[in-house]
Amino acid sequence: MAIKRLNKLTLYGPEAEKTKVLKGLQALGCMHLIPLSDNTVDQSLRMQPAQASEALAWLERSPRTRRQLKDKKQACIDQIVAEVLDNKASVRELSDARDKLTERIREVRPWGEFCFPTLSDLGGQRFWFYVVPLGEMETLCEVLKQHDLPWEEIHRDSREAYVIVIASDEPAEDLLSVPRSHIGMVPLSRLEMELEESEQLLEELLAEREALTRWSYLLGQAVAARQDKAALEEATSGTQDEETFFLVQGWVAVSEKKAVAAFCLENNLAALFEEPSEQDNPPTLLEKSDSVGGGADALGFFQTPNYRTWDPGNLVFYSFSLFFAMIMSDAMYSLLFGGIVFLFRKTLKKTEAGSRLMNLAYFMSAAGVVWGVLVGSYFGVAPGSGGLLGHMALIDLNDYNAMMKLSVFVGVTHLIIANIMTAVVNRRSSYALAPIGWAIIMGSGLSIWLGMTHTLSAVFANKVGPAGLIVGALLVFLFTSTRPVRSIGSLCLRGLDGLKAVYNITSAFGDVLSYMRLFALGLSGASLAITFNTLAVDALDSSPVIGVLFSGLILLLGHALNFALCIMSGVVHGMRLNVIEFVNWGLSDEGYPFKSFRKQED
Structure with missing residues (x-):
């Protein structure tokens, strides 16, 4: 690629x-x-016609679709658009009415089936409804007694009492500690009947929407034809015209x-x-393969490489998958992620970009399963030391020193590759030696640290590392600036440019430390999984009957929450390391995508 x-x-x-x-x-x-x-025409003409686009989007969101009609002679697009938009408006209006009825029934149900008698039957008295917290009932009773107001409690639940006060006028607001409830004149049975009618009408409208989906293809073609016409008008206005x-x-x-x-x-x-x-x-036109092209698609959400740089899509495919796996740090979470992608495979396969992103997601899942097996985590449960899975658990997340070294090693390697590729792109210029210098500085700094911690021989800390730092700093100082030297002044300016570049070593140090998030997020996810498992076991031990229910709820809700957090962290922080740290060292300029002047309509 x-x-x-x-x-x-x-x-x-x-x-x-x-x-x-x-x-x-x-x-x-x-x-x-x-x-x-x-004198080019306004590019807003490229926008899809609002009504046709809205109608098409409404049909495409239908859960089920009909067989598509493809004979354009059978369709009157304007009439179809009107029918679809009328259906959409009716569905939304009826859905809002149903939701209001559902809320109304929820409010009225505690009062039961209630019909108001006439005022003459009550001698001019009226009913006033109040929902009173149980803790305030005693105070309410005393207040109503003092003012000689008859009342009746008609329902009570674990938190509140439902009280009717009889009076000719509404009691003063400062008399009672709770506001009056408005239950309306419509009885509960009538509200439930209206809700049932709304549900039936809504089903009919949704069935009508499903029937209208047979026009989706022709609507899409109408929208595409409008786009083609707008693009042609824009191209026509963008030519240079002479006399003939x-x-x-x-x-x-x-x-x-x-x-x-x-x-x-x-x-x-x-x-x-x-x-x-x-x-x-x-513009930049990327050649994307079906297998690993998802890396370029994922990076393309944030940045397009310049035409004269290089395409990091292949590397992003593998590095993003590795970072995602290290942050997930659980074999079953990663397997579950792959299962979710598998369930949505038909939707993803509808477009080429979706297919490539699906392959990326599958690879991320596979990498996560492998890493999860290596760290020995299955929904936060570690396998026994005697079994096959126990022997395959070669990495200990709780070994902080080892995990820190691994994270920093991954980060330094990632950034060294970025600098080497920058050097390759600029190989015809002396500037290529500057990123080589940065690669040497990062590798030397890592070797000094590993030598000091006795992971490598002490010679790396005492001789190899410091020598590399000096060589790398000289390369950065001498070749970062491309300012031509024509005088003493320009020589001094070039020297200042070199000093400024060397000062960026603090930035390099910070970028390398950013990769520590791989260890921190992976450890936090694993720790949360273990915590939820422990809470579930404690709940199970606390009660032999109801403890089973609470234990199951803790496991289900806890792992669902942790899984969602791990997915979010893996995607956000995994891509962040590629888009910010890696791109900062690997891509000097941003480009813009190649947009083909092409016909959209079949």
């Missing part, structure tokens, strides 16, 4: 053939256009050169292919 080489393509053709040529280029779909005019000729310019992959040349020959167009100059800023 790499960044594809591009050529700048300039096409010349007769003005009368401009629309035909642009439609042909759009059908060819391999060109990133460069606007040659300041027009000129269109863009970027094409070198691998598409033959196809473009054949198109130009077929349409009698003059074409000029040029290599990008130093002044050009080409």
